[in-house]
Amino acid sequence: MRCRKCGEKAAINMRQHKLALCAPHFLEWIPEQTERFIEKYHMFTSKEKILVAVSGGKNSLSLWDVLNRLGYNADGLYIGLGIDGGIAYSAKSQHLAESFAEAHGLHLLVHDVTQHEGASMPAAARLTQRGRGKPCSLCGVTKRHIMNSTALEGKYDVLATGHNLDDEAAILFGNTLNWSVGYLARQAPVLPASEDGLVRKAKPFCRLYERETAAYALLRGIEYIYEECPHAEGSTSIYHKELLNRMEADRPGVKLSFYLAFLRAKEMGTFAEGARSELNALRTCPRCGQPTTVPGLCTFCRTWESIRERQAGHDRND
């Protein structure tokens, strides 16, 4: 297999794009594609202040690297969840994020959940009904809240996350199986800021396969954490990813065509009703001031209040 651009030996063959490239041309192609998606979906401009959510994994570190190479003004945010899982998961990923920032002269904000919220994510998960059944759900609520509040406090114009096509297709697949019209209405390459205090969110890698972001990290020599989060095992999103991988093996390109056809259907106004009903329902949390769809405290404040109360109860009983 030869590189389409120079005829040298190809480093990667992307069947879904009918495109093979050598390492140098692939390392050019990824930023070109990313820039194309940033412009196509009006994600942000080079004059804006970007906060990249950095987990220490291949997607987020590659995204930060690409944005930096493209000349964007992007700081990083690492959220310390206090996960060990026998592999020092959080310590290791924080170290990798910090090393990357230092090596590239980039600014990394660190938010430690144990320090700020009062418990590590695994300890918190054990203390709630929601967390015991689905730790990923509690973790998602927590991370989304912290990302939004950090972006607001730091006056960032936009929050960028490393979600790739495999992530987006799996989320879409799950929301489609349930026909969650409200979620379908809100899934997009970019979500505009809301007047109520939701910062703009962008996913510049939403059309890149996970295989492509992984190859980019490897070929660029980016050190990232290989392990999946130990708590994600058996999660629905991983199950949906496996199903989509089987389908992709049978029909190369099906993930991309599924996602792009969905975006076209949305443009036609298919989920407009779902979007309207969701937006009408937004309220303001009386504690943190962030928008919420539930009356009273938002899910983040309510859940963490109960976690701290239970933790205090546990400590008294010890």
Added chain:
Amino acid sequence: MRCRKCGEKAAINMRQHKLALCAPHFLEWIPEQTERFIEKYHMFTSKEKILVAVSGGKNSLSLWDVLNRLGYNADGLYIGLGIDGGIAYSAKSQHLAESFAEAHGLHLLVHDVTQHEGASMPAAARLTQRGRGKPCSLCGVTKRHIMNSTALEGKYDVLATGHNLDDEAAILFGNTLNWSVGYLARQAPVLPASEDGLVRKAKPFCRLYERETAAYALLRGIEYIYEECPHAEGSTSIYHKELLNRMEADRPGVKLSFYLAFLRAKEMGTFAEGARSELNALRTCPRCGQPTTVPGLCTFCRTWESIRERQAGHDRND
């Protein structure tokens, strides 16, 4: 495993419904469920004249049997496609349909494609671009046309087909992967008649698993053709059924919840736009007078005209 109703040995365990039943109670349960869906979705009443599309398979013969047991006034329509496939597929299925009609004193209309349209379905498929790639597509167009025109000519109020939940979920899955909003808008347990000449269509088995209709046929002693159509092998719909079967094995009930959630999303008006744009585009075929979405001859008339022309050309060259 015991029957939920009488405690006798169960003949079938339906994990998706958390329900086990003995043979007699299962044979009561299927018509009860069918009656419930007929009423819930306003499919038809006992005063109306029903035409059941009968293929000789488990679904259509079971449906005809159930409608007859429930006291509906239902004739059958068998469409002879002239398929042999080494197993005398059409001859065998026609014989089974005719035997069933005779044994139950029911009226069966027979439409032979070779006789009326001028070529058997396999011969026609070989003569068209569309048919060579996808014989099921040409066959679908042909059967839909014949079912509609036969129902109109016979002044039937409604056309009933044996589509079960596995069929509906697979169709839905395919249309979702492509986000074919027009098709999604038109997929429903019942489609009302249109002023332009589309007869009302109903799928009374749309919420019954294939496994349930097969068990019904077996336990009722209905003789049906076991083989799938020899031309359907490798079709996309069978591929999607296999995927859904794997998902159902991992999560019993997922097919049903997928389909029901879709119906709820539709009720919320999710695909209203798609439905409107499809309906606006309906025209009348100048040859057969049936509605069509394309200008000029409808797909059926256009395709069969070209098949007859090519066949005449072949005959001259022989």
